[in-house]
Amino acid sequence: MRMTALIIAALGLVVAPAAAVTIELTTDQPRVEANLALNPAMEEGADGAPAHWSLSTAVPENFETAWVEGEGRHGSRALYLKAHENVMSGYWGQTVAVEPGSYIFRGFYRTTTGRLLMYAHGRNTDVEPPVGVDARVYAGSAIAGFLVPVFIPYEALAGADPDTYYPFSVQVEVPERLPTIALSMGMYFTPGEVWFDDVWFGPATLDLIIRVAGGGEQVGKLTVFDEDEVDPVYVSTADPRCPVGGLLPDPFEVRLEDVRADARYLIVAKTADGDLTKARFPEEAR
Amino acid sequence: MRTALASAAIGLACTCFAWGQAGLEAGNLTVTVDRDSGFVRAGSALDSELVRGLNFRLSDGGSDGELPLTMTEARFEDDALFVRYACDRPLDILVIYSGLREGLLATVLVTNDGDRQELLEVALDADIGRTEGLSVFDGRSVSGEPQEAFGEDTFRGRLQLCAAWNEQAGVGLGLAAPELRSWFHHSYVPPDGEEPARLSTATRLVLDPGRDDTVTFFAASRPGEWGFYEVLDAYYETYPAMFRADPDVDERAxxxxxxxxxxxxxxxxxxxxxxxxxxxxxxxxxxxxxxxxxxxxxxxxxxxxxxxxxxxxxxxxxxxxxxxxxxxxxxxxxxxxxxxxxxxxxxxxxxxxxxxxxxxxxxxxxxxxxxxxxxxxxxxxxxxxxxxxxxxxxxxxxxxxxxxxxxxxxxxxxxxxxxxxxxxxxxxxxxxxxxxxxxxxxxxxxxxxxxxxxxxxxxxxxxxxxxxxxxxxxxxxxxxxxxxxxxxxxxxxxxxxxxxxxxxxxxxxxxxxxxxxxxxxxxxxxxxxxxxxxxxxxxxxxxxxxxxxxxxxxxxxxxxxxxxxxxxxxxxxxxxxxCVTTGWQPVPAARVPEPLWATRYGDGLDALIAIAHETAGTVQAEAVIENRRFAEGALVFTDYDGGERTNRIAGGETKIALTVPTRTPVLLRAQAAVAPADAVTEVRAAAEMGLTGGTLWLGIDGRGQVTVRLREPEGMRATAAWLNGAVAQVRDGELSLQLDGRGDLKVRYASRVFRGEDSRLLDFPFTRDGQPACTIHLPYGVSPRTRLLAERLQLYFRYWHARVLGGDEVAIPIEQGEPQAGPAVLITPEAAEPAVFVDDADVLHIAARNERELEDVFYRYLRALDTKYWTAEWGYWLRKATQGANVLKWDETP
The missing domain is CATH 3.20.20 (TIM Barrel)
Structure with a gap:
């Protein structure tokens, strides 16, 4: 992962504008349509409350919630949650209908402090044997506030930038006979505050379709990097459709099958002149 | 709301008392029967106003109501008070109050003489006479001066003891330690008009027709300073076998x-x-x-x-x-x-x-x-x-x-x-x-x-x-x-x-x-x-x-x-x-001002007292050790490692000035007890204990005849002593001294097993220049158990050279039979006595009378070698934090 990040950084240094080349990313089915979460961007709502999302906790008085404007990832709305003490956990959540299979629950959070839990969960006890799923991902810092600062200096916890949204992702295996599950995002028995935005819940894998058009430029190479892997997942020079040392057909289309929905790809098209054009999945996928 | 008042529930119908004593005294409580009211009166020896009564109460699970009881008999016999009750159910009820070590027991025997199953709730109530400054422990939590009924209705995570206390004294109630019950509850009800406050422990019984059941309650009164920890202390003292590991299990547990x-x-x-x-x-x-x-x-x-x-x-x-x-x-x-x-x-x-x-x-x-x-x-x-x-x-x-x-x-x-x-x-x-x-x-x-x-x-x-x-x-x-x-x-x-x-x-x-x-x-x-x-x-x-x-x-x-x-x-x-194996003690008996805390392990000369705080900076304060709670005379402390401490003795208490840095505990170790405490005013103490022996120095300011009892470090005994340079007799770890102002006492200890000089045992040439420098010998025909010890000694140095030093393994050869010449190690499981020493031929003898003793001696020796061949071990998960070193050191400011 680290090596890949370095490669990407290095590439960024030599990128030159190549406005004519375009990279179009789509998925089959389209990501937006595949998203089963309702009001995933947190933009819908009325009377100060977001549509489809609600707070779940046994101690509501421990929490402060808001549907805040101007705090989202792109200056739009986000879900805000503040836990005053560690007496109880609390979560923004909604219920979605599901079919058996593999799913990905992902989204973005921003936090100042606290231990976060994002999980997809459900249980059907009306069948024998009962079935259920409980797929979790934790994030955050300073789970035990009483350790700070005497035992854990603030500097030790620096890492998550309180102004930056970070992604979370967890794979969910939905069993047979489980018609719905809940998506929950919140604070796990710690005081703290968090903002959530841009949730996606859908099939665990998708086909990624990359279409490169030269727009008058000649494209010589297409490379797809997985940010978690050192080696590229696709290089056109290894594609039998691309003549070695030659140019790519224009337009050129590649279908990467069964791409994890939470994969993070950097797609780089290189022209014969050495100019680079980049696109990122999933940010730029339609 | 209280379901019924005890005074209404109990009526004295019979006057057949055989009661001629002042009362039963146990657990700092005195129990008597009031002939006029039919109450079992109780009082604390530590605060006459705190406790007024200690009565039994019975409720029916079917009707959820309290059953009126009539005391039919009360007699004192064989150091116990027997009280029999009757009620409108076919139940025979006998309550026996008796003493056991630090507690008062109330054993309730209920017999179902009827033909249907009885679901009963039995309770022991302590009537609290004085509630100013009262704190209450409900088995899990403490409430200060509760003005409402208090007592969390949960079973799990809750002690079978409750307590109420003020600054002067406290009282505790609970189930006797051997009681195995599916339900209990503790509650406190504040005073209501003429009715005093009541602290209760209740449990439930199921009595089939013709069957009986016995449930025993515990009660004790203790000083109030340490709150419910006092009641825990009384409880542990009353049932000592239940709060220590079974002495017959493998001690490694x-x-x-x-x-x-x-x-x-x-x-x-x-x-x-x-x-x-x-x-x-x-x-x-x-x-x-x-x-x-x-x-x-x-x-x-x-x-x-x-x-x-x-x-x-x-x-x-x-x-x-x-x-x-x-x-x-x-x-x-x-x-x-x-x-x-x-x-x-x-x-x-x-x-x-x-x-x-x-x-x-x-x-x-x-x-x-x-x-x-x-x-x-x-x-x-x-x-x-x-x-x-x-x-x-x-x-x-x-x-x-x-x-x-x-x-x-x-x-x-x-x-x-x-x-x-x-x-x-x-x-x-x-x-x-x-x-x-x-x-x-x-x-x-x-x-x-x-x-x-x-x-x-x-x-x-x-x-x-x-x-x-x-x-x-x-x-x-x-x-x-x-x-x-x-x-x-x-x-x-x-x-x-x-x-x-x-x-x-x-x-x-x-x-x-x-x-x-x-x-x-x-x-x-x-x-x-x-x-x-x-x-x-x-x-x-x-x-x-x-x-x-x-x-x-x-x-x-x-x-x-x-x-x-x-x-x-x-x-x-x-x-x-x-500390932990010596045994945690609920009453620290060491007062320190906040933010310091103190915890005691062990009693008497085994005592260790840990003191620390969880704030930034350094705290300077004085620890006041209440000797009478766990020792005779005045205890004298050094640091855990023997470092010098000045012990001021006043009013029977030992006072030690402390400087406690952040995130760093002070651990005090008792080294001696001086009695009578009021004969001395100050004792400066330091100790240096090695493998084969050690020395304790006590600089004593005092006058008169005193007895000094000495701690005996594991495997050691005091062999000689000098007061101001003159020989003082040590007998069974005790000295009798006549003080006249300043006395410098020096005590010499010798190991019962390790002999000679520490340096000969610790610096024995096991290896040299990355090569074995000796051989390990076993007598012919030893068991695999003894052979394993030889292999463990071999492993000790393989580990040291390969894992700790990062070099090649150095395997000291293991041979059978007596060594012909040193340097060599001879491990002997059938010696006349346990001993570890190096003889003139440079042979290191590790010997004991049997295999079990040999293992004990052997592993103690390895522990001693660790002081020279010390390592923090290493954790692969520390690789990133230590940038590859795998050992986390404290060489940076926290």
């Missing part, structure tokens, strides 16, 4: 757990890692294929799991058995007591439970009775069952005996020992300790777990020791979970939930060993990938320091996930282990 360093797999260095990290036992996790079939019976072996078998459970039965035998044997070679894991036999593979043991199934909608996610074995779904007086219990007991014999076990590791779930199945009628609720009669699973623990103690290991119980009850366990455990883990870190999460388990454990579990879990605090090495170091040092402090504050041993590679904790580990 009192040390720390291995966290899988010795099972299921070991590496070449595992024995040395376990030894250096004070591992005494291993939690040998689930060494069976099918939950509920812990032996692996042939007829139950082949079945279809709900998830695929992993390795090695997927092996054919004979291969799995061979693997298991080998794994236990290899683990045992680490000198670790192997504890065979069972889930307290409260979980059983679902199909096995339903099809073979249906009478054991627990149907309880308030408890989780089925796991359909991977748990004990990973491949089974597991069902909650009741392992007492059921077909599953019968099989479990047989299985446990059989695996113990087959694997030469030293004990069992009982997971999920908290005892959740209520059993109402077909075996219910023959169970003891039953209770009732709105759904009828039940028996709580904690009773089955307690019986299982008792059963484990009836089994014996090949060496004759009883099998031990090491449990995992959780602080939210039933009160009985620790009573028959020899030691236990808290499955969590010192910061789990909050700072005091582990305290209630400590109260339940008494003086027994507790250990933390899990590990640092740095990823719970930071994104380890993103964090810089220096951030990780800061984080881990902080967590380790917190672990150090909490380990000493409440008496837990940190196991290897906390210590391995952490320099500071490994340095402190001997001290922590000594």
């Amino acid at each position: 009192n040390l720390g757990g291995g966290q899988y360093r010795a099972f299921p797999r070991t590496g070449v260095w595992s024995p040395e890692i376990c030894r250096r990290l004070f591992v005494g036992w291993e939690w040998c996790y689930a060494p069976f294929r099918r939950t509920g079939d812990i032996y692996g019976r042939e007829q139950l072996w082949d079945y279809e799991p709900v998830r695929p078998f992993g390795s090695p459970r997927g092996l054919p039965r004979d291969e799995y058995f061979a693997w298991r035998r080998e794994a236990f044997e290899v683990g045992r070679a680490c000198n670790v007591a192997m504890m065979f894991y069972v889930p307290s036999q409260v979980w059983c593979e679902e199909r096995l439970a339903r099809e073979v043991y249906p009478d054991a199934l627990i149907e309880d909608p308030t408890a989780r009775t089925l796991f359909t996610t991977p748990w004990v074995t990973g491949h089974d779904n597991e069902r909650l069952v009741f392992p007492y007086q059921t077909s599953f219990a019968e099989q479990s007991y047989r299985d446990m005996a059989d695996v113990a014999e087959e694997l030469n076990l030293q004990g069992f590791a009982l997971d999920t020992a908290g005892g959740g779930g209520k059993y109402r199945g077909p075996a219910l009628d023959r169970l003891d300790g039953r209770a009732w609720d709105e759904d009828g009669v039940y028996c709580r699973n904690s009773i089955a777990v307690a019986h299982l623990m008792q059963y484990v103690h009836t089994l014996t290991a090949p060496d004759g020791t009883r099998l031990a119980v090491v449990s995992n009850p959780s602080p939210r366990c039933a009160y009985s979970a620790m009573l028959w455990s020899d030691s236990a883990m808290l499955e969590g870190e010192p910061w789990k939930v909050d700072r005091t999460y582990g305290d209630s388990l400590r109260w339940m454990a008494g003086h027994k060993t507790l250990v933390w579990w899990e590990g640092y879990g740095a990823d719970s605090f930071v994104d380890v990938e993103m964090a810089r090495p220096d951030q990780l170091r800061m984080l881990l040092r902080g967590l380790a320091d917190f672990t150090l402090l909490q380990s000493l504050r409440i008496g837990y041993i940190p196991p290897p996930n906390f210590t391995q590679g952490f320099e500071r904790l490994v340095q402190w580990l001997p001290a922590i282990t000594e």
